[in-house]
Amino acid sequence: MSAKTSRTVGKVCSYILLIFFACIFFMPFLWMLSTAVKPTNQIFLNPPKWIPDPIKWENFATIFKRMPLFAYTKNTLVVAILPVLGQIFAAPMIAYSLTKIPWKGAKYIFPLILATMMIPWQVTQIPLFITWSKLGLVNTFVPLVLPAFFGTPYYIYLMRQFVKGLPDSVIEAARIDGANEFVILYRVVYPMCKPVLTTIMVLVFIGGWNDLNGPLLYLQDSAKYTLSIGLQMFLTTARQEWDLLMAAGVMFTLPLIIIFFLAQKQFISGISTTSGLK
Incomplete structure (x- = not known):
């Protein structure tokens, strides 16, 4: 593997890790936003429902x-x-x-x-x-x-x-x-x-x-x-x-x-x- 290919692979792996951890840290805010527009009967569903139906913007x-x-x-x-x-x-x-x-x-x-x-x-x-x-x-x-x-x-x-x-x-x-x-x-x-x-x-x-x-x-x-x-x-x-x-x-x-x-x-x-x- 050439040095250029190694650098490219390393950079891609770094970006994947950064995106992965960014999603983890951003997930609580996404859950809060999802719950904010959920009907009451969908808040404690198991498995959880990320995209509510219908969306209650009136909250x-x-x-x-x-x-x-x-x-x-x-x-x-x-x-x-x-x-x-x-x-x-x-x-x-x-x-x-x-x-x-x-x-x-x-x-x-x-x-x-x-x-x-x-x-x-x-x-x-x-x-x-x-x-x-x-x-x-x-x-x-x-x-x-x-x-x-x-x-x-x-x-x-x-x-x-x-x-x-x-x-x-x-x-x-x-x-x-x-x-x-x-x-x-x-x-x-x-x-x-x-x-x-x-x-x-x-x-x-x-x-x-x-x-x-x-x-x-x-x-x-x-x-x-x-x-x-x-x-x-x-x-x-x-x-x-x-x-x-x-x-x-x-x-x-x-x-x-x-x-x-x-x-x-x-x-x-x-x-x-x-x-x-x-």
Whole structure:
């Protein structure tokens, strides 16, 4: 067998394995989608029926009637998008100051930032709630949004690893041309950080979209509830209505799948670059 044939066979086998595992990992979502449009009498059939007959698309319309989905979605977008803006504002600035600006405190500050990652959120939950309560900001979106504008250790770490690998010659050339550090950051560093910025945006958005503990802790007015709280409440009211539960789950999950597929190239590039993978 020639070397070219061996490479072709190896590539075909790799694709077959990838397709096989992709189908396995995607199967739970397909089952959820199938159950979401099934008549009630077909949900527990044995053997299972993947393609329902007839297809009950009205299950999705029922979700809109049973819960204020538009209001929940609007609130969820607030606590998912604003933290994204906060992180892409703060994390690059902090990472750039720790890696490309020479000052003595950088080598001490970064270990302290990493050390805060070791503190479980359960430890800080009560003190933070007391602080926000004394500030009169409980039952607002501020506790869920404002901390992102000061950076999160994990995203600072990702940015720092990426910015550290950027060529110093480009930054020095900008300084020689008279650019200040803010101009260098936003006109030189930002364009070169698209992969890791996309990774951070996707991770922060998914975290905000899926977050249940934060909204459950700080939001008391039902008009401000997010999708995660709405879905949890729906689970308690629709205990045996598995078709409606799956329909709600599909509507909750689908935006995340679409966002990941749209950003997957930059996302994987950012993860591989910052983690040292080749």
